[in-house]
Amino acid sequence: MADDNKKNLDHLFVLTEDNQQSNEKINRPVTTFLQDAFRSLRRNVAAMISLVVLIIIIVMAAFGGQMNEYDSTTQNLSWAKMPPKVQGLENIGWLGLDGTDSETIEASTVEAAKERGLARFKNDEEHITFDVKSEGDGTEDSAKVVATHDVYASKDMEDTYFWFGTDGLGRDLWTRTWEGTRISLFIAFLAAAIDLVIGVAYGGISGYYGGRADNVMQRIIEIITGIPNLVVLILMIIIMGSGIVSISLALAITGWTGMARIVRGEVLKLKNQEFVLASRTLGAPNGRIISRHLIPNVASLIIINTMFTIPSAIFFEAFLSFIGLGLQPPTASLGTLIDDGFKSLTTYPHMLIFPAILISVIMIAFNLLGDGLRDAFDPKMRK
Amino acid sequence: MKKILDVKNLNVSFNTYGGEVKAVRGVNFDLHKGETLAIVGESGSGKSVTTKALMGLLPKPHGYVKEGEILFEDKDIAKLSEKELQKIRGKDLSMIFQDPMTSLNPTMKVGTQIMEGLIKHQKMSKTQAKERALELLKLVKIPNAEERIKQYPHQFSGGMRQRVVVAIALACNPKVLIADEPTTALDVTIQAQILDLMKDIQKKTDSSIIFITHDLGVVANVADRVAVMYAGKIVEIGTVDEIFYNPKHPYTWGLLGSMPTLDSDDSELYAIPGTPPDLLNPPKGDAFAPRNQFAMDIDFEEQPPMFKVSDTHYAATWLLDERAPKIDPPESVQKRIDSMASNDGKGDM
Amino acid sequence: MARYILQRLGYMIITLFIIATVSFFLMKLMPGSPLGAAQEKLSESQLEIVLDKYGLNDPIPVQYYTYMKNLVQGDLGVSFQFDNREVTGILLDRFGPSLQLGLQALILGSVIGILFGLIAAVYHNGVIDFTSTIIAVLGTSIPSFVFAGLLQYYIGVKLEWLPVATWDGFEYSILPTIALAIFPLATSARFMRTEMVEVLGSDFITTARAKGVGKFGVVFKHGLRNALIPLITIMGPMAVSLLTGTLVIEKIFGVPGIGDQFVNSITQNDYPIIMGTTLFFAFFFILVILIIDILYGIVDPRIRLTGGDK
Numbered sequence A: 001m002a003d004d005n006k007k008n009l010d011h012l013f014v015l016t017e018d019n020q021q022s023n024e025k026i027n028r029p030v031t032t033f034l035q036d037a038f039r040s041l042r043r044n045v046a047a048m049i050s051l052v053v054l055i056i057i058i059v060m061a062a063f064g065g066q067m068n069e070y071d072s073t074t075q076n077l078s079w080a081k082m083p084p085k086v087q088g089l090e091n092i093g094w095l096g097l098d099g100t101d102s103e104t105i106e107a108s109t110v111e112a113a114k115e116r117g118l119a120r121f122k123n124d125e126e127h128i129t130f131d132v133k134s135e136g137d138g139t140e141d142s143a144k145v146v147a148t149h150d151v152y153a154s155k156d157m158e159d160t161y162f163w164f165g166t167d168g169l170g171r172d173l174w175t176r177t178w179e180g181t182r183i184s185l186f187i188a189f190l191a192a193a194i195d196l197v198i199g200v201a202y203g204g205i206s207g208y209y210g211g212r213a214d215n216v217m218q219r220i221i222e223i224i225t226g227i228p229n230l231v232v233l234i235l236m237i238i239i240m241g242s243g244i245v246s247i248s249l250a251l252a253i254t255g256w257t258g259m260a261r262i263v264r265g266e267v268l269k270l271k272n273q274e275f276v277l278a279s280r281t282l283g284a285p286n287g288r289i290i291s292r293h294l295i296p297n298v299a300s301l302i303i304i305n306t307m308f309t310i311p312s313a314i315f316f317e318a319f320l321s322f323i324g325l326g327l328q329p330p331t332a333s334l335g336t337l338i339d340d341g342f343k344s345l346t347t348y349p350h351m352l353i354f355p356a357i358l359i360s361v362i363m364i365a366f367n368l369l370g371d372g373l374r375d376a377f378d379p380k381m382r383k
Numbered sequence B: 001m002k003k004i005l006d007v008k009n010l011n012v013s014f015n016t017y018g019g020e021v022k023a024v025r026g027v028n029f030d031l032h033k034g035e036t037l038a039i040v041g042e043s044g045s046g047k048s049v050t051t052k053a054l055m056g057l058l059p060k061p062h063g064y065v066k067e068g069e070i071l072f073e074d075k076d077i078a079k080l081s082e083k084e085l086q087k088i089r090g091k092d093l094s095m096i097f098q099d100p101m102t103s104l105n106p107t108m109k110v111g112t113q114i115m116e117g118l119i120k121h122q123k124m125s126k127t128q129a130k131e132r133a134l135e136l137l138k139l140v141k142i143p144n145a146e147e148r149i150k151q152y153p154h155q156f157s158g159g160m161r162q163r164v165v166v167a168i169a170l171a172c173n174p175k176v177l178i179a180d181e182p183t184t185a186l187d188v189t190i191q192a193q194i195l196d197l198m199k200d201i202q203k204k205t206d207s208s209i210i211f212i213t214h215d216l217g218v219v220a221n222v223a224d225r226v227a228v229m230y231a232g233k234i235v236e237i238g239t240v241d242e243i244f245y246n247p248k249h250p251y252t253w254g255l256l257g258s259m260p261t262l263d264s265d266d267s268e269l270y271a272i273p274g275t276p277p278d279l280l281n282p283p284k285g286d287a288f289a290p291r292n293q294f295a296m297d298i299d300f301e302e303q304p305p306m307f308k309v310s311d312t313h314y315a316a317t318w319l320l321d322e323r324a325p326k327i328d329p330p331e332s333v334q335k336r337i338d339s340m341a342s343n344d345g346k347g348d349m
Numbered sequence C: 001m002a003r004y005i006l007q008r009l010g011y012m013i014i015t016l017f018i019i020a021t022v023s024f025f026l027m028k029l030m031p032g033s034p035l036g037a038a039q040e041k042l043s044e045s046q047l048e049i050v051l052d053k054y055g056l057n058d059p060i061p062v063q064y065y066t067y068m069k070n071l072v073q074g075d076l077g078v079s080f081q082f083d084n085r086e087v088t089g090i091l092l093d094r095f096g097p098s099l100q101l102g103l104q105a106l107i108l109g110s111v112i113g114i115l116f117g118l119i120a121a122v123y124h125n126g127v128i129d130f131t132s133t134i135i136a137v138l139g140t141s142i143p144s145f146v147f148a149g150l151l152q153y154y155i156g157v158k159l160e161w162l163p164v165a166t167w168d169g170f171e172y173s174i175l176p177t178i179a180l181a182i183f184p185l186a187t188s189a190r191f192m193r194t195e196m197v198e199v200l201g202s203d204f205i206t207t208a209r210a211k212g213v214g215k216f217g218v219v220f221k222h223g224l225r226n227a228l229i230p231l232i233t234i235m236g237p238m239a240v241s242l243l244t245g246t247l248v249i250e251k252i253f254g255v256p257g258i259g260d261q262f263v264n265s266i267t268q269n270d271y272p273i274i275m276g277t278t279l280f281f282a283f284f285f286i287l288v289i290l291i292i293d294i295l296y297g298i299v300d301p302r303i304r305l306t307g308g309d310k
């Protein structure tokens, strides 16, 4: 057997002709940077889910308000603070979408607890049900009763549905929430856009021209970043008043330095690379070199940075509303809705829940997408 | 001479996203007391991985010894637990790394870094350890040791840092010292000093050294034996004289041919064409075949066994098979070998 | 080192000067009377007296000079709302709760965050790593007021474990501290993990292992210190986030701190307090950055020397 093998191999002991060609096989298939980046982005589950979620939210922000018959501004005080109720989901108790308010009451006896329950819901006996959790023995707070008030029935509105409930002025919160989302997103996108234009222009010019111009421009940035954003933001809003545009402007003015720094750094790096030098020797004007060669190369960095600017703008818009510098009513934004919600958090938590969930989801989704983009486009992290 | 280390059929793999990288594929060698074994080979050939396996320093869990034994004083290092390894590392086996700029802890005083091993392995008190650390610093010829011992690595130059690394490695009089390109990052004069230092210390302590390098000049200077690695295998092993004056493997020819010497002009340099194989899917036959000017058809079909040239000299190439045509090293390489022989192996320093 | 600190102090003073100047002139541009609503209650002659008293009739440059002179002496003017109380006094009164809240949150957040990040890095790609990644994403994304709302409703209102609001002893500070600590916790966990993974992969860790140092020594003696040093760089952003956070958290939980005061004066257009607080924030922020810089120099031996004092 071993001998057989030896015989069979004998003919192989000759020099292989023209061996160099086999080297070609070693190379891996060439993929471009962009293809690679997009492939790794597509494989990032969290980023992809975030993208889908964001698209859904943006579509809802555009059209969600028109999905029921209510508008966002009509007030009807007799409908004030009604809890959420959704067709089909009203029988699933734990969702809390059944159009009832309920409260757990503790007292020394069941009777006393029930009495307080009645008082809590305006003695509307007909529409209150009690669920006795603990009979009690006469000592303080030993009896425990859950009082549930069917708000829609008490107002004779069994066939009405406010999906997210209503606010203190009887306005439909579904409509207001989506319109608020629209405004918040609009402010964030606008701020990010202004940010981008200023930052790219400033950073591009500073990095491209270099020398003394760069020096002066960098000192200016240093001083600006020394001033806390919060201070600038608040002063700006106090001076300009708070409207969609002024908030966006204030946000952009505090935010562009980051973008400018990134762009400048990248431009400096790219500036001396061959293709730029080549077109320069061919006499292309500076402006054209910036827009044709440099900007496309820093595009991925700009996109990634913007992905982080947007959620931070959304946060600061809400923050401003919260400290009393937000949009004026009746305009709603996620921030003003959350601010309103807090005012009756202990008794009507539904007013806070929906905008709070929405703003959290938006922030998480943008951050995850931004992380995903950064991982995909940053060659250092790529294997 | 007493055999101190015996590596048998060592296979090391890494699990990566792309699949299993077979970085070391069946390596055999041994090491005797007091001798210096050099391992040479181009980048990525598995030199560092081999030595990391010897130290039990493979990055767990994705790097692991897949097969084989590493016998050190009758114990198989590949099978020891982390706790047992910790007792051997720094005491019996110690290591010097390539880059002195990064291999010292930047936030710990140099003295503390030397004392650490002493306190752990030799159960010394702090004062004893400090005394010994001072001795060691003097041994590696660091002036002003009393002051220096209190300083941080960034206050040392590159060459001095490497001396500190040597001092750390020598602290507990190890039986085997592994030096992974200890001089690559240093400039030439410092290189020579570090090498002299190592030779000097070896003479005093009679330890064995495994010396990894790209630089064949250094090999000629320090080593007793040489192992040539390619794509995770040892392709030729022998004494320095055998490897330098009677090389058998075409890859060794390539290495010798590409070694610049003082008395040859650079146009004669012989470069090995192509790039090393992808260790994710090593080729079926001889991994060097695609780059081998003297490849035979058999090279693409089967891996060559180790052919014995002499008692100490082995090479894995089908050219040594009795059926193969007789091939001599290319002329430029042969000339190089002859000139080295006439210079008695010293002209290359 | 001393020269370095002096230089930084110089920068700090320049920045503060710019902020003070800009905010002074911005305030002068502000629509409406500086006296706010109080003005309506005053007759023409009373108003004149009040304006005179506050020097509001002087030419702008004179007002600016007086303002700056007072500022240097730590005098931020008087509030129009609180019976002419000094702004500096009001701020100092309110400083205590804010400081306590901020410090508690910073310590709680960073200690837990660092531990989380450390464990996540050591058991890289394990369950804890995954959990801490999720915590980091949630903690850095979800706004602090949403957390505050959740805590207030579930722990305060529903479970009644802790007081919902106001400030009357340590247990009152627990919920706001937690709400405020989430962001520093998440940021430091995330940063620590990345940093520690990198440090544990570096050459000197291999050197330490080659010496026979055990796992504990590798992680704590060699790894931790090197990973902690860069953590100082995110202390600045963290301090800012705490500052921003106190504004909303103090409002939500009714904590009588500077943030709460600030939000109130915005609603009441009390310009001197707004200005004073703004300057105070700016001063505080810049001071924190300075301290962080100096701290960095002390902790990192590499920087200590380049400072050049020895």
Ligand SMILES: Nc1ncnc2c1ncn2[C@@H]1O[C@H](COP(=O)(O)OP(=O)(O)OP(=O)(O)O)[C@@H](O)[C@H]1O
Pocket: B014, B016, B021, B023, B041, B042, B043, B044, B045, B046, B047, B048, B049, B050, B059, B063, B279
């Ligand atoms: N942690 C790791 N994960 C995956 N693959 C690895 C790892 N470490 C080494 N390898 C692979 O093992 C092979 C051998 O690497 P090794 O570091 O031993 O090369 P080397 O001969 O020391 O090269 P050099 O001269 O450049 O130091 C390489 O192909 C490398 O890609």
Ligand SMILES: [Mg+2]
Pocket: B047, B048, B049, B180
């Ligand atoms: Mg190596």
